[in-house]
Amino acid sequence: MSASEQLEILEEPPFILENGVKYINPTEVKMSQFILPCHANHCGELSVGQLLKWMDTTACLSAERHAHCPCVTASMDDIDFDFEQRLSVGHVVNIKAKVNRAFNTSLEVGISITSEDPCSGRQWKVCNAFATFVAKGQGSGKVQLKAVIPRTSQEKIEYSIAAERRRMRLHHLESIKDLVSSSTIQKAEPDFDESQHVVPAEKTRVETVELVLPPHANHQRNSFGGQIMAWMESAATISASRFCKGHPVLKTIDMFHFRGPSQVGDRITLKAIVNNAFKESFEVGVCAEAYHQEGWDQKTHINSAFMTFVVPDKGGKLCTFPRVKPEPGDGKRRYREASARKKIRLDRKYIISCKQTEVPLSVPWDPSNQVYLSYNNVSALKILAAKQNWVLNCMQNKAKLSTLEEDHLLFFKAEMIVSVNVKQVFVLLSDMSRRHEWDTHYQRFKLIQKVDTDDVIYHVVSPSVNKASNFQDFVLLASRRVPCADGDPYLIALRSVSLPAVPPTKDLDRGEVSCAGFTLCQEGVTSTKIAYYIQTTPQVLPYITRDITGLSSDLCKIIEALNKFLEQNKDTVHMCDIG
Structure with missing residues (x-):
């Protein structure tokens, strides 16, 4: 990474109050972690699952600082990782979280992750994310949250845009459904012939079971959201490795959305499969289901996520992949939905990357x-x-x-x-x-x-x-x-x-x-x-x-x-x- 490509810390100048005291956001939480061998994968690089646990912990602490009561993870928005500079053993991960806005019983927490090499002093950006938490009072009741009062110009921007992000989250699944039914995605129906190199999706299927133990739970004895996300990432990576026959790198995660809780003693079943492959990337779908100890024959859908992987060669060039032959029935639906998600990601990237000085702007x-x-x-x-x-x-x-x-x-x-x-x-x-x-x-x-x-x-x-x-x-x-x-x-x-x-x-x-x-x-x-x-x-x-x-x-x-x-x-x- 050249000096010009290193991270510029995009922080506002200190906000000074009328009495001359430096303002610090009361919900801001900072966490720095050394990457140790126990946090790394087989390549000596930070496990994304471990990073997700650190992110969720930091964000939860920030949420509870504002709510003054326990909070649980409701969702985490799409995450686009920038791993051009690998996070290796000996590096430091810096995570900062603060509450952007409160909405009645839920609140949005903004998370920024940077990394540094303490030996050279280099710093670089890893990713940004937004997590939604729900405040929980005694019993099963929700807590009415007090409003967030933004002070700095950056806080005011995040406060204002948080309402629009919330609107987008609520329409996310509807957008996927509309696109899947459109002619654009219908044309992407799989059509294979014998001459093509095709990998059957069932060969990438992974199913694993985890027992929720006390170390996996939060202070409410519910499964820790970061742990669930880490297990999901692990299952998805195994599926991805079976497909690419190599060491996949997680590039993006489509929104985590927690649909229900699980407790200590539950069995969490994780299922992952490659949904679709594109020229230089492929998508793995993973879901988590809980079998509760009160009734082992009943299951609860806890979470689903869709993770996109790439495989860079030694020179950093991305490898290409064969096509995936989906399973009949739901497999074809997942195949089309993966195409829809890819199109949305590309549209978003195009919209964001449009330079205001270039033509056309539209x-x-x-x-x-x-x-x-x-x-x-x-x-x-x-x-x-x-x-x-x-x-x-x-x-x-x-x-x-x-x-x-x-x-x-x-x-x-x-x-x-x-x-x-x-x-x-x-x-x-x-x-x-x-x-x-x-x-x-x-x-x-x-x-x-x-x-x-x-x-x-x-x-x-x-x-x-x-x-x-x-x-x-x-x-x-x-x-x-x-x-x-x-x-x-x-x-x-x-x-x-x-x-x-x-x-x-x-x-x-x-x-x-x-x-x-x-x-x-x-x-x-x-x-x-x-x-x-x-x-x-x-x-x-x-x-x-x-x-x-x-x-x-x-x-x-x-x-x-x-x-x-x-x-x-x-x-x-x-x-x-x-x-």
Whole structure:
């Protein structure tokens, strides 16, 4: 690993309170562990199962610091490991966990893992993860959790985005089912001939049993979630080794989701099998079932996870694999679901890796990436709204115009307070078909697709900046969100997407928007603070720079027109319009 590739510790400067005391998050827990031979696999590298146990322990301690009562693991989000720098015996693993947000009886804990070589001082990132815990009171009752109060800008960002991550978790299985039934995945049905090198899936099947002993339990005598995940990883690795005839490296884990508890004395049956193989990776499905000591003939499904493995050769190049012939029945279903999960992972990677200075910025929209693209749209606006160091450029009547330059990018913000209830403002601004009534940049509007109650794709045409150029058009995904807790803003997020149904045309210049939208905060009973944000792109910049340099007052006029539009239509809004 070169010096430029080593980890930069992405921590904010210390947050100093008014009394001069350095602020430390009260839920933050740090754990450092030496990798000893007992933590390593047969290659002398850290067992991922051991890492999962350390992660779960650290996150649980953080959760209980906030809840002030025992907490149990409910889920752990997808994990993408970066093992380009191996974690070997003698290295140190540093784990940091803190509570991002509490939701009634559950809370999200953010986990970051780095490693270091104490001999050389090198540090590097291993992975990030988000775990969900449920607070447990006496008996089987759940505990109503107090709210998290974020203090630093980074905490405020994580607090805000946690709500969107929670939404994505709830839609995860639904997204897989929708994609499996789509024509894209149906075309991936297995079709083998005798000339192909095919490995029957049943040859990779692994089944093992573990007895839950007191050392495997937590302080509530339930099976420790980290131990269950470690057993699952071990079973999956055995299955993976049978398939690849080598030493597999775990690359990603699809979300762990605990469906039920197990106790000391239970037998945990772990079943693993290779579901599907791709060119340079393959997926292993593993499930954990508990046979309770009260009735050995009854079992409970505890957890399922899907792990993707790769096999690098001595030079670091990834090996290729033969195809997998699935078992009849459920095997074919698992085969298709593995293809669906791979497509979602690739879509996510593409969405995240799109550089804001590259063209095209728009991401192809389809049902498989709908949930994650919507999440990315809303979270990008929340991150933009949380940025600091805005510079006030001008004030005109009720409008304030500010800019921010960061990483060679220009961000723009317009703010004002209107004497209209926040719910009414939200409904009026959500109706994009009326935006041309107050925004001269929106000349023509067409609804392309209503994705669901919260997400809509539409096509808008904007007039040219000068007479020598064509009009511009944009294909925009609009994602709206109502607050999930008191104090949260209403949001309307916008970003460009591409659709085959709306290709670029010769008579219009296709423009793109990377991040834009409104945040709406209630100010008293009948007033709303409106903030409009936009990250400029080459196509959007000409509409804005005239205002920033003081050469035009168009944008101020648009903001004033918005205020007038809201005042005139505030009595036409029905509260049932808010989904």
